[in-house]
Amino acid sequence: MDMVEEFRGAQERLAVNNSTRWVQKWEPPVGLMYKVNFDAAVFADLDASGVGVVVRNDKGEVMASLAARGPPVRDSDEAETLACRRALEFAVEAGFSELILEGDNLTVMKSLISLKPNRSRLGHIVEEIQCISAGLHRFAVSFVKRNANTVAHALAKYARLIDEELVWLEECPQPALEPLYFDSLGLRQ
Template structure:
């Protein structure tokens, strides 16, 4: 699909919120963490969010759950024009597909499809890990900051640095 496969983070169009999403698994804690970073057309942070589940999910399932969380966040925040990006090709292709899967992963994908139907002006893209650094770092930190919402003054420095680098690297 056009727009898929970006190797660097690209600013969204004006009046658009772009949400980068990633998941991380913590075998030693038997937990799964998620990071979501919402930015505006200037590349500036709108908000960021973590979620920590006390359950160890398989990577594709973790990514699908993270995308579902991001879609629910869009709905909750009432953002009008949005882009959601993930570096999990399996989850993105599954959401775009019309195939019905009889599994927990399939139910999560169905939930994503249902939420997307209720959203206006929402696009979903696959990006490379190199274009998803901020969400990746936030997901890796989610066990230290479980179920938190961040703004520019509270976001962990490593994530803030990724956001700044994304805005200047072109």
């Protein structure tokens, strides 16, 4: 009996937790707002970074997207902050003025909504982003997990393969077809 109890105890300690992890999905903006998702990638071997941006409407349709090679960066926070600024500049250049800016770097997203002066090495870039956003009709900031930001992530990774900035208007770029498809599946459920 002692060996049976020892066996059961060992089985309980070794049991794998079968609970499923919560997975966040991309959500379309509400009403007439547009959602601007952005992401960055660091290419240390190329001494460069990458930026991916996608602007979508309330139906999940791509209005505009961008993939661009960025400058060398110290770390992912710098890459994400620069990508955030480029995303907002791109959305404004494309004519959008009612935006939800969505990214997957919590540090960057928190810095954008902070009312305190940002004295970090990236503070001047955060202030530029805040200045640009102040000129918009409506603006909000949203943090999402990486799995809700896959289209922008695919575009940022694609930037490794290009030298100049690529822009697509009202069409789905090839590097983002698969993640965009999976996002659209979530919209129908």
